[in-house]
Amino acid sequence: MTVKTMNTADVKDLLEKVAGFNQDGGNERVKQIVHRVMHDIFQIVEDFDVTPEEFWQAVYYVGDLGANGEAALLAPGLGMDKYLDIRMDAEDEQAGLAGGTPRTIEGPLYVAGAPISDGFARMDDGSDDAAETMILTGQVTDENGQPVANAVVDIWHADTRGAYSYFDASQSEYNLRRRIRTDEHGRYTARSIVPSGYGCPPEGSTQKLLNLLGRHGNRPAHIHFFISRPGYKHLTTQINLAGDEYTYDDFAFATREELVIDATRVDDPARAEAFGLNAPFTEVVFDIQLVPTDKPELQTRHERKRALESDAA
Ligand code: DHB
Ligand code: FE
Numbered sequence: 001m002t003v004k005t006m007n008t009a010d011v012k013d014l015l016e017k018v019a020g021f022n023q024d025g026g027n028e029r030v031k032q033i034v035h036r037v038m039h040d041i042f043q044i045v046e047d048f049d050v051t052p053e054e055f056w057q058a059v060y061y062v063g064d065l066g067a068n069g070e071a072a073l074l075a076p077g078l079g080m081d082k083y084l085d086i087r088m089d090a091e092d093e094q095a096g097l098a099g100g101t102p103r104t105i106e107g108p109l110y111v112a113g114a115p116i117s118d119g120f121a122r123m124d125d126g127s128d129d130a131a132e133t134m135i136l137t138g139q140v141t142d143e144n145g146q147p148v149a150n151a152v153v154d155i156w157h158a159d160t161r162g163a164y165s166y167f168d169a170s171q172s173e174y175n176l177r178r179r180i181r182t183d184e185h186g187r188y189t190a191r192s193i194v195p196s197g198y199g200c201p202p203e204g205s206t207q208k209l210l211n212l213l214g215r216h217g218n219r220p221a222h223i224h225f226f227i228s229r230p231g232y233k234h235l236t237t238q239i240n241l242a243g244d245e246y247t248y249d250d251f252a253f254a255t256r257e258e259l260v261i262d263a264t265r266v267d268d269p270a271r272a273e274a275f276g277l278n279a280p281f282t283e284v285v286f287d288i289q290l291v292p293t294d295k296p297e298l299q300t301r302h303e304r305k306r307a308l309e310s311d312a313a
Pocket of ligand 1: 072073074075076077106107108109198200219252
């Protein structure tokens with residue numbers, strides 16, 4: 001049975017009342033957007049002949065998503081974060097602020113207030129004996145190659161099981177999360193462990209929907225960065241390690257060609273020694289170019305809910 005009711009006066013009237021059009025109070029922008037959202041949902045029900053059973057499944061899906069805290073995990077899987085990046089890239093282009101190292105999505109697993117140090121940090125707590133040591137290093141410059149000293153490079157990544165400290169309570173506080181100020185040459189160096197790829201919680205709401213789409217919920221091994229320095233555009237980005245099965249098949253759509261970085265095994269004992277290591281290690285070099293701006297609102301990260309953000313230094 002296919003019935004069409006969207007164009008009836010009853011439905012139009014209902015949508016206007018739903019969105020508070022007949023009320024003086026409230027917020028005009030919210031009214032307009034809710035009107036559009038509800039109109040489009042009603043239209044979907046009509047166009048796809050959604051049954052009451054299907055409709056209530058969707059309602060309970062949203063409820064479960066909230067209950068297990070996965071709304072911000074689902075968003076990247078549905079391309080929302082990538083879409084916002086596409087828009088910000090286009091805005092930068094329009095404002096003449098394109099260039100520099102490309103942005104890519106933040107993801108939902110940042111924790112504010114990681115320990116901060118100058119030039120170098122050890123990021124892992126040493127508890128994973130089997131992990132491969134990683135030296136992650138690079139230089140922050142402007143677009144002319146001039147070093148940017150005193151930039152804060154805020155780095156976070158998963159462990160060898162693809163799990164992030166804080167969200168994985170079995171890890172120590174701020175494990176694999178550090179902030180490093182670049183030295184006078186714009187350089188930063190971290191000693192850490194090579195991360196593994198990430199997978200959505202297999203029993204969670206995100207994976208449940210991905211299964212219905214015939215999609216996996218995996219990300220390649222990756223390392224997140226915020227880079228900031230007054231006078232420059234804040235940069236939110238991440239690198240995806242080359243050679244991972246999911247490097248070019250990331251469920252969160254964060255991969256960009258310029259951000260695919262080799263993880264190189266270094267066997268030379270002299271090079272290991274230079275980092276105070278007595279065994280071969282993996283080196284990851286990520287140089288970063290910042291774009292100058294005098295607009296203060298572009299110099300900081302966007303506001304969103306982040307773990308420990310309010311009490312962070
Ligand atoms: C998700 C997880 C990540 O580690 C990430 O970087 C991006 C997205 C997620 O679960 O949606
Ligand atoms: Fe991540």
